[in-house]
Amino acid sequence: xxxxxxxxxxxxxxxxxxxxxxxxxxxxxxxxxxxxxxxxxxxxxxxxxxxxxxxxxxxxxxxxxxxxxxxxxxxxxxxxxxxxxxxxxxxxxxxxxxxxxxxxxxxxxxxxxxxxxxxxxxxxxxxxxxxxxxxxxxxxxxxxxxxxxxxxxxxxxxxxxxxxxxxxxxxxxxxxxxxxxxxxxxxxxxxxxxxxxxxxxxxxxxxxxxxxxxxxxxxxxxxxxxxxxxxxxxxxxxxxxxxxxxxxxxxxxxxxxxxxxxxxxxxxxxxxxxxxxxxxxxxxxxxxxxxxxxxxxxxxxxxxxxxxxxxxxxxxxxxxxxxxxxxxxxxxxxxxxxxxxxxxxxxxxxxxxxxxxxxxxxxxxxxxxxxxxxxxxxxxxxxxxxxxxxxxxxxxxxxxxxxxxxxxxxxxxx
Ligand code: ATP
Ligand code: MG
Numbered sequence: 001x002x003x004x005x006x007x008x009x010x011x012x013x014x015x016x017x018x019x020x021x022x023x024x025x026x027x028x029x030x031x032x033x034x035x036x037x038x039x040x041x042x043x044x045x046x047x048x049x050x051x052x053x054x055x056x057x058x059x060x061x062x063x064x065x066x067x068x069x070x071x072x073x074x075x076x077x078x079x080x081x082x083x084x085x086x087x088x089x090x091x092x093x094x095x096x097x098x099x100x101x102x103x104x105x106x107x108x109x110x111x112x113x114x115x116x117x118x119x120x121x122x123x124x125x126x127x128x129x130x131x132x133x134x135x136x137x138x139x140x141x142x143x144x145x146x147x148x149x150x151x152x153x154x155x156x157x158x159x160x161x162x163x164x165x166x167x168x169x170x171x172x173x174x175x176x177x178x179x180x181x182x183x184x185x186x187x188x189x190x191x192x193x194x195x196x197x198x199x200x201x202x203x204x205x206x207x208x209x210x211x212x213x214x215x216x217x218x219x220x221x222x223x224x225x226x227x228x229x230x231x232x233x234x235x236x237x238x239x240x241x242x243x244x245x246x247x248x249x250x251x252x253x254x255x256x257x258x259x260x261x262x263x264x265x266x267x268x269x270x271x272x273x274x275x276x277x278x279x280x281x282x283x284x285x286x287x288x289x290x291x292x293x294x295x296x297x298x299x300x301x302x303x304x305x306x307x308x309x310x311x312x313x314x315x316x317x318x319x320x321x322x323x324x325x326x327x328x329x330x331x332x333x334x335x336x337x338x339x340x341x342x343x344x345x346x347x348x349x350x351x352x353x354x355x356x357x358x359x360x361x362x363x364x365x366x367x368x369x370x371x372x373x374x375x376x377x378x379x380x381x382x383x384x385x386x387x388x389x390x391x392x393x394x395x396x397x398x399x400x401x402x403x404x405x406x407x408x409x410x411x412x413x414x
Contacts, residue, residue, distance in 0.1 A: 010116070010124025021320035022127065025313045026109050029129040029152045036148045038107035038131050043087045045111065049077040051090045054295050060207070066114040080113035084130040085305060086292065092134050093298035102135030102301070109310075121280030121312050129313075132305030134293070139237050142268040142288055142304045143244030149272060149284050149306050150250045158316040162283060165255035166245075166270040168238040169206075169287070170230050175266070178229035179205055189219045209259045212279075225256035234267065241268050264289040268304065277312055284308035326355040327412055328369035328395075332362050332381035340380050343390070343405055350413035369395065378408055 007013060014022050030040065053063050068080040081087050088106055092098055108130040116122055131148055133141045146164065153159040169175060183205050190198060194213040201208060209220055230238065245252055252270075260269045269287035277283070286306025293301035314320075327347060331340035340356055347354040355372050357365040362379070369377050379391035384402075392408050393400040403411070 008124070010118035012123060012125075016323075017320045018314070020323065021314040021317055022310055024317070024321045025156065025310050026129060028155045029109070029308075030107060032152045032155050033107040033129075033131050033148060035151075036105065036131075036144065038105045038148070040107045040109075041088065041091065042108075042110070043084075043091045044081075046078050046080050047087055047090065049079040051086050051296070052079050052082060062114060066116055068113045068115060082112055082114045084108045084110070084112070084128060084307060085132060085289070086296075088130075088132055088134065089293045089298070089301075089303070090296045092293060092301070093296045098135070098293065098298040098301055103141065103303075104134045106132045106134060106305075108132070119280070121277050121309070121315060123311060127310040128307045129310060130305065130307040132303060134303045134305075135301045136304065137290075137302040139240035139268075140244050142241045143248055143250075145286065145304055145306055146245060146252075146270060147248035147250050149286075149308065150248075152308070153272065153284070153313075156313060156316075157318060158313065161276055162272050162274045162316075164245075164250060164252040164270060164272050165258055166242070166252050166268065167255055167258040168226060168230065168234065168241075169259065169266050169269050170226055170234040171237075171266060174226065174230045174234045175206070177231075178224070178226045181224040181229060182206065182208075185223050186219070192219060206259050209257050220257060227254075227256060237267055260285060260287050264292045264295075266290050270306070272308075274316065277315060280312060283312045283316065323373070324353045325373050325375040326353040328365075328372060328374035328377045329354060329356045330362065330365045330369065330377050330379045331356075332379065335382065336380045336385050339385050343378065343380065343409075346405070346409055347412060350409050352409070352412045376412065 049069050052067060058064065062082050067082055070078055072078050088108060092104065097104060109128065111125050111127050113125055115124060118124060131145055133145055150159065150164065153162055170178065183201065186193065186201050186205060186208060190201065192215060193201065193208070194211065194216050197208045197211050197213065197216050208216060209223070211217065211220065242252070258269050258271055265287040267288040270285070271282045272284040273281045274283060275281060284306055286304070288302070288304040290300070290302040293303065329340045329344045329347070331337045344354045344356050355374065357368040360368070366377065374395055377393045377395055379393060384390055389402050389404055390408050391400055392403045
């Protein structure tokens with residue numbers, strides 16, 4: 001026999017409990033997002049590389065080190081999407097949706113791809129849920145997407161122990177002033193910074209604030225903060241966001257170090273963090289991005305949104321939702337199979353999860369029903385078939401009674 005093939009490093013199969021947890025997260029988020037008026041979109045898993053990599057200025061780890069980029073057979077540079085936002089902005093422009101009917105409120109879910117070092121809570125194919133308000137400059141939009149994220153965590157029963165940390169990255173003018181102060185400070189510590197951060201200091205100094213290196217973190221702890229360099233406009237915008245969050249009843253903590261992992265943010269930046277997942281403590285992150293749609297060739301379209309990792313949310317669930325318990329329809333002998341199948345179809349049509357054991361005598365079929373963790377067995381022998389009834393056996397309580405088939409279906413679909 002050939003040695004068994006393995007999944008590619010950093011990818012995983014979702015089977016049984018793992019799939020049910022994943023599905024539960026998606027369904028819960030979809031339901032909550034719909035309550036806020038988000039409509040669901042689906043865009044391709046791979047895009048023109050330029051959708052994600054926009055010029056030489058991009059210094060984020062995601063774009064500079066983690067992308068799955070390849071040349072396809074036609075010679076085009078293609079990238080498996082590392083995130084949803086850029087593709088959604090591309091779709092807004094390519095579908096001509098930028099002129100009218102803004103804002104568009106979009107919910108998204110699907111697989112994302114990043115070439116990272118795999119570990120618990122960090123994969124090369126992972127999955128996100130994502131909400132974006134495309135084309136809204138108002139601070140209320142920032143607060144609303146955050147409130148939606150908070151509601152998703154509450155609906156999943158995992159909000160306890162997760163904290164919203166929020167920061168502002170200001171507008172362009174604020175950022176220029178801040179960058180100058182930050183560069184002055186970091187330059188004094190240049191020799192002690194990690195190699196990566198020395199490069200960041202040259203290319204995009206704000207990115208040093210996001211470093212995961214321990215020495216960098218100690219240096220960053222003493223760095224000047226954006227809040228002291230905000231223009232009056234940027235400060236007012238941030239105050240409004242915080243005020244609306246209070247209005248929505250979302251608790252938060254200000255954290256001057258949050259800059260986010262992608263380069264396109266301005267004004268609001270936020271993360272929902274927990275200490276229950278070790279180094280992978282950010283479950284949800286997002287912010288405002290005012291220039292991205294323009295970079296896709298559209299008009300100025302200020303937007304705000306977030307993405308959350310489904311694997312990390314799943315790990316926080318207290319218990320994955322249980323598998324549904326079927327009803328087992330059991331023909332005692334082959335002669336009763338046609339009637340058993342008709343009864344099974346009647347049950348399924350009434351919305352009842354139903355299984356028919358494929359083969360064997362009554363004993364074998366009952367064993368199969370127990371393995372399936374069936375809640376009820378409907379047993380059809382020769383007499384039952386003649387009289388149009390079934391034996392209704394409660395597999396938890398053990399009681400058994402004779403019921404007409406319609407009565408059995410009625411009871412099980414209630
Ligand atoms: P991190 O700091 O953990 O690398 P990030 O800032 O790169 O996260 P985002 O790009 O903001 O993450 O993506 C939003 C969310 O997607 C993260 O908060 C996390 O829950 C999830 N996520 C990101 N990368 C991965 C990954 N490789 N595996 C699993 N989940 C991930
Ligand atoms: Mg990352």
